[in-house]
Structures are given as structure tokens and as C-alpha cells.
Amino acid sequence: MPNRMKLTVSHAPFWHTGSKVSTKYYQIFAAALIAVIAGLLHYGIPAVAVVTFSVATAMIWELVMNMAVRKPTSIGDGNAALIGLLFAMLLPATTPWWVVLTGTFVAVVIGKQIYGGLGGNPFNPVIVSFAVLMIAWPQHFDYNVALVNYQFDFNPVYPLVLFKSYGPSAIESFSIMDMLLGRQVGGIGATFGLGLIIGGIYLIIRGYIRWEISVAFLAGVGLTALAFNLSNPELYAGPAFHLLTGFTLIGAFFLATEDSSSPVNFIPMLIYGLLGGIMTVLIRNSGAHVEGVVYAILLINLVNPIIDKIRPKAKRRVMNYA
């Protein structure tokens, strides 16, 4: 009986681009791996351990929370894994396992799940966790101390520290090429500038991150650094140094662009990015902290809801058309 045939019935529209959340997070994960691999080559087995442990525990925390609040299992969407990976990318290769475990707990449980999970977090979970841990155990986030047992064929000092303590003349030993190729001390996945740039551009072209944010963030860093540098070259480093050290690149492409804590409208995205970039350099140049990206992103996450209210006026439909 053809009349009894069960047809698929659902609401319009009947076309979909086919995009989905999991594809997006796997793609970002893959793009981030480029920079991670360079880090693993530098730091060897300890880095591999930190990265895999971080990804694994982030997923476990997600699963635990799924079960605790009786929600459908969501580790398949790749978001928890991505949080774990990005978190590990910021860490020194020697981070103890219990710091990693606590870090992924703070990121996944306090940074994300408490707000209802995916899409609900007002702050980037990775940034929240990193900020908390940096206050709790500052000694583990001192890249010079942490990495003291490594033999490098380049200047084994965290460039931002060197700069903070001794000014621009101290960092002359870092060439742009060195910094692009990861020949600097830092987080496992944060130093291979070229890898981060390639990954970021790939994500922008594919539409997985919003280019407006990344570009504005980098512009903010570059312009502010330039302004400082012009005002007093003796005291302040130039734009290239600020763009290529610390967390600037990973922040611009992978952290500030986190969907839930960033704006979606055009002008707000530019303001958000610019503000993040400006704050980064301000903190580095005149704040108490060596690295400014983490607090800068926390700050722009905080003001995001207000900024994103600047949106184009809705076009009202004519009242008479039913």
C-alpha cells in the first residue's frame, strides 16, 4: 500500500549546508596540531605526556559532568578535546600531572559545564583555567624555571621575561625568523609562530573562526606596540616582538575566537579584537604581569555582551503584509 508509506516529515527549511558542530571542533583541533607537533619535537616525551593527559582528562571531566547532570554524552562533539589541547598548548612541557588535571577540571567543569555546557560559557574556559592556575601555582608557570633542564641551541630564556626585566636591548638575540620557527622558550604549542599562523589562516579561509576577531586582535597588538616603540624605543620593543612572542598568535587565532565568549556582529568583532590586542601590550609594557594575553582575553570576554549589543538595526517588516 503506497499510501501507508512513512515519509520523513519535519519543519522547513529542507536544505542545510551540512555543517555541524563536531566538524568545526575537529577542524580547529587539527589546525592547532600543526603548532603542537613542533612543540613536541622540541620538548620530547614530557610534552607528549602533558598534551595527551590534558586532552584525555578534559574529555573525562566532560563525560563525568554529562553523567552528573544526566545530559546526553557530548564528548563526541570534540569541544572538550579541543579545550584540553588548547590548554596544554599554553603549558610548559614540564608541568606536573596534577596541575594538568586541575587545569582541565577548572576549564571543563567551572569554565564550561557550570554555565550549561557548550555555548553557554561567558568566558573562554581555557583562559579561565589558565588564569586561575597562574595565580594558584605561579612557580609552575615560570617558563624559565620550568624548562631549566632543557638544552637548547637558542637563547633559553622566556623572551617576555627577558624583555620585562632588561628592556628591548636584551631581546635583540631573537630574530623574527627564530620566533616564527619556534626557536624560543614558551608554552608547548605557543611558540611555533609559523604553525599558528598557517593553522589560523586555514581556519579563517574555511570559515571556522571569524577573521575579524583575529585580524583586529593582531592589529591591536601591532599598533599599540608600535605606538609605545615610537614613543620610546629605548624602553619598549617593536611590533614584531610583541606579535611573535608569548601567547599573541595562539590568542589571536585560537583563544579570542572562541565562539561562545566572543561577539558575532561586525563592528563588535573589530572592537573586541582591537581591545584585546591593545590590552595585551598595555599589560606587557606597564602591568605587573609578564604576559598580557590571558588577562586581556578575560577582559574582552567580560565586556563582550555589552559590545555585541552594537548591531545593525533590524529591518522592520511592513505592518500590512500578513
Next chain:
Amino acid sequence: MKKRSFFGIAPPKLTYEILEDAQPETVSVAPGEKITLFIDVPFEKASTALLKLGDEVMGGEKLRMYPDSEAYAVSPVAGKIDAIMPFLGIMGKQMTSVTIRVAGDGRTDDAFGKAMQTPSLETAGAFLAALPGKPDFDQLMDAGRPVKTIVVIGADQDLLTVTNQSIVKNEIASVKTGMDTLRKITGIQNVILVVPSHLVQAAGAAGVGVKSIGNAYPSAHPALVVLNLLTDLGSSRSSGIAFFSAEAAAQIGVAFKTGQLPLKKHLTFVKKDGSRQLVSAPIGTHVKDILETLGESVKTGDRIIFGGPMTGNAIYSLDHPVQPDTDTIIIQDQEEIVLSADTPCINCGQCVRVCPTNVPVNELIRYLDAGEYEQAEQQAELDACIECGYCTSVCEARIPIFQFIRLAKHALERMKAAEEENA
């Protein structure tokens, strides 16, 4: 199906189908054993019902259900009433479905032929509201909102469809007669024909002001036509404009010219393989008769869509009939179907980038998901939504946003109606 392309830096563009010069012939489909008509009134068992099982109907006869309801359908065929049932339309809209067993003796009703001797808006409203293209005469009769302009849209409202374009191309003379008739019976002199740019030349023959619209979806939507093209129509946006489709205008023209009600619906049929066929079938024809004539097969799990891919309705049964506004029928293979998911909104912003009226969909969906419909209206521009479905087709979380929007609007309407009743 418009898939996400490799390059995702710009949001996907949806474009209307363009009727090419060489088109296959229109296939005429004859109704099978039975046809079904919908009458826009809730079904109830009342002894006063004007239609009963076994009643004979004539071709062109106007069918009303109850004495106290003006809603009607017009039967394109002669036959006997076989079934009268309630029918639940979209958003739980209650209607009555009347099935007629076709008897081929061809008797026709001449009530319209007599009534049209005195052409008037009332005659049109009383006989032509069920014509193909579903002309809405009520919009012209609302005393509280006098209409100053009539806009005939010779473009199609949804994707994949060429129905109205083919009318402009092939039947521009009827469209012209229809527009002249509308002008005569309403006294409204300002009549405008809106067509896609490739039809501007063909539309010239209508002898009215022609405006052209672009090819990007949903520029043919009446609200956007007004926003983009008709800004010169006085300062008040609500200054009266009445809309008709080109098909409706053409059929009004035919009706007044011949004294007979034209009841063959033109529609674009899109097969599973994506190929398109223009079809003409009497209103009420069951979709299975069209499938049979065109040799298209449907299996369990496939989807049959009445209307376009963005705004149409998926139907339940192969007995579903062609209605006055069925411009498109699409058969979608099960493999092609992307079902919605229960992932929450991740704030990716794709929806915001494509919305033609700048609705902050990412905020809207949060209110709708929480059932806060009044907030949705006050804080997130729910009422600016023109229901084009674009946002939903790009949503990365695959949220059925459009469905949420319809539900919310429906609930708000009911709340307002209840408030008015209590006031």
C-alpha cells in the same frame, strides 16, 4: 542541496532559480479517481453542514461547509463527495478536507458566469479566492487600512521554483488583463509588476510600471520588496500595499475574460535527481497522480515537500492534494535529508550573517529555547523576522530555529487574542 563550500569565509549565498530560455513542455496531469479540497474552517459535526457524503458537485462549483462560514473551495471536477474529514495544517491549523470521487460527466456550474456580469471586488472575493495563486481579496477590503498600491510579484518566493517566472514569460497577456481587472474593480490606479531582472523585457508588455529585483534569496519576499524597492511609496511604511502573485493576476484575468473559473494549478516539480518539470494539474489532484504521470518513485523515508526548500511543508501522505498556493513540489531522497539536532547554540554567528532583516538570531534562539516569547519580541526582534528560513539552513548546531520562531509567533498571537477577549 546547497552544501557548505570549502571556502567558508563568506556565508553561503542562496540564489533563486532562473527560468532558462529553452524549457521543456508543461506536462498536464489529470486527476485520478479522487481529488481533495481543503476548506479553511474547522471541521465539526453539525446538522447544518452544507456538504454531505454522497452530494453531487459540479465542475466549477463553489463549496462552503457551514452557513456561518464564508470560507470556500471550488471543485475543478464534477463528482460525488466521498469523504469529509478534519485536516490539521501547519501549526495545528484546523481545516476541513473534502474528498470528491471524480465522475467524468463534465457538468459545470455557471454561478460565476452570471455574477461577473457586474464585475466588482465583492464578486472577485466571492468566487476567485480559491484560484491558482490564491489571490487574497481580503487585503483590499479592510476598511481600516486603505490600499493605495497593488504589487504583482512575477518572481518566485522560494528556491528551485520557476512557476511565476513561467507565467510572466508565457502568459503576460493574461497577467495584463488581470492587472487591468484589479485596477477596474478596486479603483486603485497604482499597479506595479515586480520581476527578476532577466524578465524585465517580457514584463514590459504588461503596460504597467515594472521594477526588477536581484537574484539573491529572499529578495522576492514582499516585505523586502517594500523595503528595497518601494521606499518612495509615502513616508508611512504601513501605507497600504496589496500583493498578488503573477499567477493569481493571470488567473483573475482569465476568469474575467472567459466567465469560467480556471482551476488548473501551475507548479514546478523537482525530482530526486534535481531535474525540474513544469506541471499543470487541477487543484485537488493528489500528489500520487502526479508522481505516476511523471514516473517518479518515492520510498519510505523520503520527503515530499509542498512549496520550496526554505519555506515549504513536508507532507504526510501521497493523497495530499495540490492546493491553490502549491507552487512547487519537491521529492527529496532520504540520503539528502539533514535532520536537526539538539545541540545548543554555540554562538557561531552564521545565522546573523545571513538574516535579511538583521534579526539577532543568536540572541533570539536563547529566548525561544527558554520559552520566553515576550522577551524574544522585546529584546531580540522576533517580529522583524520574515520567516525565510535562511538562518536555519546555515545553523552549525542544526537547531530548528525556524520552527521555534513559528511556534513563538503562534503562541504570542494566541496570547494576544486571549488578552483582547478578556479585555
